[in-house]
Amino acid sequence: MKDRKNTEGQPLSCPECLEGLQEYLDGTLEKQRSLLLFLHLRDCTECRREHDQLKNLYGMLQTLPDHPVPEHFDEPILASIPYEAYRAMEPIRRERVPVYLEEEFLPAWIRSSVVRWSGIVAAVGTVATTWALQLPPTVAIVGAVGLVPAVLVALQGVGRRMVLAEQRTES
Amino acid sequence: MFDRHQDLKTIKRCKRGEEAAFAEILTRYRGAIYNLCYRMTRNGEDARDLAQEVFIKVFSLLDRFDESYAFSSWLFRIATNHCIDHLRRNRLKFLSLDGAVGKDGEEYELQFPGKEPEPDTVLQRKEAMEKVEEVIADLPPHYRAIILLRHDQQLSYDEIAETLQMPLGTVKARIHRARNLLQQMLKNRSYDL
Numbered sequence: 477m478k479d480r481k482n483t484e485g486q487p488l489s490c491p492e493c494l495e496g497l498q499e500y501l502d503g504t505l506e507k508q509r510s511l512l513l514f515l516h517l518r519d520c521t522e523c524r525r526e527h528d529q530l531k532n533l534y535g536m537l538q539t540l541p542d543h544p545v546p547e548h549f550d551e552p553i554l555a556s557i558p559y560e561a562y563r564a565m566e567p568i569r570r571e572r573v574p575v576y577l578e579e580e581f582l583p584a585w586i587r588s589s590v591v592r593w594s595g596i597v598a599a600v601g602t603v604a605t606t607w608a609l610q611l612p613p614t615v616a617i618v619g620a621v622g623l624v625p626a627v628l629v630a631l632q633g634v635g636r637r638m639v640l641a642e643q644r645t646e647s
Numbered sequence: 648m649f650d651r652h653q654d655l656k657t658i659k660r661c662k663r664g665e666e667a668a669f670a671e672i673l674t675r676y677r678g679a680i681y682n683l684c685y686r687m688t689r690n691g692e693d694a695r696d697l698a699q700e701v702f703i704k705v706f707s708l709l710d711r712f713d714e715s716y717a718f719s720s721w722l723f724r725i726a727t728n729h730c731i732d733h734l735r736r737n738r739l740k741f742l743s744l745d746g747a748v749g750k751d752g753e754e755y756e757l758q759f760p761g762k763e764p765e766p767d768t769v770l771q772r773k774e775a776m777e778k779v780e781e782v783i784a785d786l787p788p789h790y791r792a793i794i795l796l797r798h799d800q801q802l803s804y805d806e807i808a809e810t811l812q813m814p815l816g817t818v819k820a821r822i823h824r825a826r827n828l829l830q831q832m833l834k835n836r837s838y839d840l
């Protein structure tokens with residue numbers, strides 16, 4: 477970190493140049509300093525040789541030949557995996573649906589089949605009567621409120637199925 | 648370099664016990680991990696055993712993998728530590744070759760083996776590579792690992808920091824020192840670059 481103040485366009489000394497050489501080659505040296513280093517390298521044979529050597533070393537390190545993986549490498553690994561244990565833990569681990577999609581999110585009385593079916597019957601009955609007796613349509617709309625519990629439970633079910641299906645395809 | 652998102656998907660399948668998913672992870676990483684182990688030890692049999700142990704360990708610890716990190720970082724950390732542990736256990740073997748070992752086993756007082764300086768020939772590229780690999784293998788294990796992660800696996804500084812769980816500044820300083828040492832060792836052995 478010595479002489480770091482000396483960055484305002486002053487030419488670099490050799491030690492300063494060498495100190496920044498790695499970052500220069502990494503491409504992480506700040507722009508102004510890079511330029512100074514470039515100029516120094518242009519004029520200084522000693523540092524340029526150092527630069528070339530280092531660059532060469534980088535190149536070789538980057539292209540070390542791959543050693544082929546020995547045959548039958550995977551077998552003992554795959555044989556050691558406790559698949560059954562993983563499968564057994566899966567239901568515990570499985571990600572859950574958002575709270576509002578859980579059945580318990582709706583009050584029990586809405587979920588009860590008696591309420592849902594009587595709601596449906598009431599709604600259908602009102603609509604049918606409205607039509608048969610030619611009553612004003614507002615009566616039918618009021619009657620349709622009876623559908624609300626059934627619709628809520630159904631929507632929740634569809635949402636839950638969609639989330640779970642998405643989790644399944646995601647993986 | 649490795650696809651973090653793709654890995655995460657595969658890991659989720661592994662956690663469900665899908666055999667094919669484990670095989671996919673192996674296909675993706677066996678080369679990188681084997682080569683890391685090979686270059687850490689310079690020994691094919693050791694490298695194979697170490698790399699297999701790494702995968703067995705990783706697959707048995709999958710539940711502890713924190714998905715907010717990249718899987719590759721976690722894998723390379725386990726591999727690096729496993730190799731370094733192995734080298735420590737076998738330290739005695741290297742004592743006679745590499746000179747004094749510090750009390751903590753991390754920093755060697757480097758003494759360059761008394762090889763005859765080679766004639767000033769331009770080495771063929773392949774030979775030169777072999778020399779470089781040889782010299783890497785003579786670096787102290789921590790430097791060896793960081794050089795391999797940076798240059799061979801081509802991880803970024805940030806990825807190395809995540810892999811080795813070190814501050815970025817420490818990573819940079821250590822890579823800097825490792826390269827200096829490497830260059831110095833190559834010069835001392837009269838290897839032309």
Ligand SMILES: [Zn+2]
Pocket residue numbers: 489490491493516520521522523524
């Ligand atoms: Zn110079």
